[in-house]
Amino acid sequence: MGVGSFFTSKLDEAIGWARKYSIFQYPFVTACCGMEYMATACSHYDVDRFGAGLPRFSPRQADVLFVVGTISHKMAPVLKRIYDQMTEPKWVVAFGVCTCTGGFYDNYATVQGIDTIIPVDVYIPGCPPRPESVIDGLMKLQDKIAGQAQRY
Amino acid sequence: MPILAELQRRFGDAIVETHEQHGDVTAVVARDALLTVLAHCRDDAALAFDVLMDLTAVDYLKFPGREDGPRFEVVYHLYSIARNHRLRLKVRLDEDDARVPSAVALWPIANWLEREVWDMFGVRFEGHPDPRRLLMYEEFVGHPLRKDYPINRRQPLIGPAS
Numbered sequence: 243m244g245v246g247s248f249f250t251s252k253l254d255e256a257i258g259w260a261r262k263y264s265i266f267q268y269p270f271v272t273a274c275c276g277m278e279y280m281a282t283a284c285s286h287y288d289v290d291r292f293g294a295g296l297p298r299f300s301p302r303q304a305d306v307l308f309v310v311g312t313i314s315h316k317m318a319p320v321l322k323r324i325y326d327q328m329t330e331p332k333w334v335v336a337f338g339v340c341t342c343t344g345g346f347y348d349n350y351a352t353v354q355g356i357d358t359i360i361p362v363d364v365y366i367p368g369c370p371p372r373p374e375s376v377i378d379g380l381m382k383l384q385d386k387i388a389g390q391a392q393r394y
Numbered sequence: 395m396p397i398l399a400e401l402q403r404r405f406g407d408a409i410v411e412t413h414e415q416h417g418d419v420t421a422v423v424a425r426d427a428l429l430t431v432l433a434h435c436r437d438d439a440a441l442a443f444d445v446l447m448d449l450t451a452v453d454y455l456k457f458p459g460r461e462d463g464p465r466f467e468v469v470y471h472l473y474s475i476a477r478n479h480r481l482r483l484k485v486r487l488d489e490d491d492a493r494v495p496s497a498v499a500l501w502p503i504a505n506w507l508e509r510e511v512w513d514m515f516g517v518r519f520e521g522h523p524d525p526r527r528l529l530m531y532e533e534f535v536g537h538p539l540r541k542d543y544p545i546n547r548r549q550p551l552i553g554p555a556s
Contacts, residue, residue: 315549316531348546350530350538 258388261305261331263293265383268304270324273311275338278370287373292380301327306383307360312340313353325360331393333363333383338370345369397441397481405431410486420482428485429495435472435481436500443472443481446497449507451515455541465489466517470497493518514539 269279282289289295298304301324313321325334336356339345342365344354356362363386366379397419398412408427413420423431435443448471454460464486472481485494496519497504508519509528516537519525527534533550536543 315534316529350534350543350545350547350549354548 254392255388257392258390261392262384262387265292265294265306265380265387266296266298266304267294267306267308268299268301268324268328269297269308269310270321271308271310272313272317273338273340275311275340275370278373278376279308279310279337282373282376287377289377289380292377292384294380301325302329304328305332307332307334308337309334309341309356310337312345312347313356313359314351315353316351318353318359321356322359333387334360335364335366335379335383336362337366337376337379339367340369342367397479400440401431404434418482419480420484422484422486425485425487425494428483429497429500431483432470432497432500435483440477441481442474442476444475445473446501446503446507447471447473447480449497449504449511451511451517453515453539453541466492466515468494468511468517487517492516493520495520496522498522513537516540 269276269283271279281287283295283297294306301307305328307325307328309321325332334356336342340347340352341356344352346369348354353359364379364383366375368375371379398409398414398421401421402409402412405423405427408424408431409421410424411422435441448469450469452467452469453465454463454467455465466487466489468485468487470483470485472483474480487494492515494517496508498508498519498521505522505524506528508522509524509526511517512519512522512525513527513529514537526532530538535549536547
């Protein structure tokens with residue numbers, strides 16, 4: 243390993259460490275999973291431990307798009323636009339089984355998984371997911387952020 | 395006042411069928427007379443149905459015993475605030491002639507209700523001022539609440555409006 247790549251990988255690690263503890267979420271809440279999201283985001287489960295305690299309600303200030311709840315076909319273009327408005331680096335979490343696969347809404351109105359519209363980094367299944375699952379998903383996302391090659 | 399008797403006396407054969415149970419009053423109306431009957435229900439002082447509570451439709455395609463009859467029924471639920479009574483009016487429609495006159499001129503709320511029925515069942519409302527889909531997007535093909543719409547049919551995803 244040359245000196246240059248040594249410094250690059252160390253810099254990657256440092257930036258990854260910083261990024262994984264400064265997650266600013268954008269909660270895209272459309273359905274009942276939102277209540278569980280709020281339960282997780284409140285003080286009892288304290289997601290601030292993971293540096294994810296401050297939701298930003300503007301996509302331009304957020305790093306992680308939390309898609310919380312059923313996405314209908316009519317909502318799909320809105321979600322796509324929100325994703326496009328977010329600045330790099332950005333990640334997407336599918337919160338709940340409706341966003342992962344469409345859930346039990348196998349019908350004319352519901353998008354069968356948001357990964358048909360935008361790329362997804364972490365899937366949190368459950369109807370709705372318990373806060374423990376959400377925190378597990380958040381930690382998996384942190385691992386992913388810390389482990390990936392950083393663009394800066 | 396017995397609503398059904400009054401309607402039958404006034405409109406005769408235009409009232410195709412009536413039904414009453416526990417104060418739940420229903421009349422099936424011929425399509426040609428629909429607007430006249432609706433207007434009379436709204437404007438007559440004794441009836442005074444000033445509220446169109448709901449406007450919906452039923453698809454009888456696979457309904458036991460009614461497979462051969464007219465496919466659709468459009469249902470009007472009327473309520474009178476002044477008289478505190480209710481009336482349900484129905485119109486029967488064949489599949490190849492699924493259209494009824496619009497009631498928007500009588501009750502403005504019929505605007506969105508009729509758009510929803512058009513969207514979900516494909517019943518045309520003639521004279522409607524804005525006959526677009528209400529719930530589904532414009533590119534959607536078919537009418538999802540029809541009984542012959544496949545429950546898991548996939549429609550192409552729509553992109554963001556550019």
